[in-house]
Amino acid sequence: AQKITQTQPGMFVQEKEAVTLDCTYDTSDQSYGLFWYKQPSSGEMIFLIYQGSYDEQNATEGRYSLNFQKARKSANLVISASQLGDSAMYFCAIETGFQKLVFGTGTRLLVSP
Amino acid sequence: DAGITQSPRYKITETGRQVTLMCHQTWSHSYMFWYRQDLGHGLRLIYYSAAADITDKGEVPDGYVVSRSKTENFPLTLESATRSQTSVYFCASSESGGSSYNEQFFGPGTRLTVL
Numbered sequence: 001a002q003k004i005t006q007t008q009p010g011m012f013v014q015e016k017e018a019v020t021l022d023c024t025y026d027t028s029d030q031s032y033g034l035f036w037y038k039q040p041s042s043g044e045m046i047f048l049i050y051q052g053s054y055d056e057q058n059a060t061e062g063r064y065s066l067n068f069q070k071a072r073k074s075a076n077l078v079i080s081a082s083q084l085g086d087s088a089m090y091f092c093a094i095e096t097g098f099q100k101l102v103f104g105t106g107t108r109l110l111v112s113p
Numbered sequence: 114d115a116g117i118t119q120s121p122r123y124k125i126t127e128t129g130r131q132v133t134l135m136c137h138q139t140w141s142h143s144y145m146f147w148y149r150q151d152l153g154h155g156l157r158l159i160y161y162s163a164a165a166d167i168t169d170k171g172e173v174p175d176g177y178v179v180s181r182s183k184t185e186n187f188p189l190t191l192e193s194a195t196r197s198q199t200s201v202y203f204c205a206s207s208e209s210g211g212s213s214y215n216e217q218f219f220g221p222g223t224r225l226t227v228l
Contacts, residue, residue: 004155033214035216035217037219043201043221043222044219044221044222045156045203045205045219047216047217047218050214050216052214091155091156093156095214098144098161098163098169099144099161099207099209099215099217100146100158100161100171101146101156101158101217102158102172103148103155103156103157104155105153105154105155106155
């Protein structure tokens, strides 16, 4: 069965600094996808970035990039130039087939001025 | 309104009562999902549907029933609510094929309290 592990319950970063949120996964599938979602205090789930297992390049979306290390089964999210609005919960997820997602327990990021 | 909506947004009920949470999407997405979010567990899949009249269990289906007679609607019913079903429930939808990946679009969530 697929599993996502997010070992950082909380992270702190100063505004304008970069931060890395860790995500490791476990799967026996050869083809899979990894997603990151953001959940601000208002509660909605916002899609940030996707990485396919066969993608040779690390995914990037604006200030978000995914440090994908397939051999280590890690898919860390890097947020560059943090902003106060980045304060939120961040969830890593793996697609398990039929587009189902298995989520990690999340990391709460707090950006300070 | 376009998008994915859930109703009610907040619900308080009592143990043993039947409760139905509604989910409606306007994109004609094939796939729809129900998740519950609890502290320390992230989001866990309850049920999903690949198309109208096709549903299947997720990770935590016990105590829940779903149906999907129309593509746009995916109601979730708690047949006899228990306190352990107090949670925030998210509905989501995604397209079928057509691109390298299919992100799930989430509704705003329903906060359910079972007393």
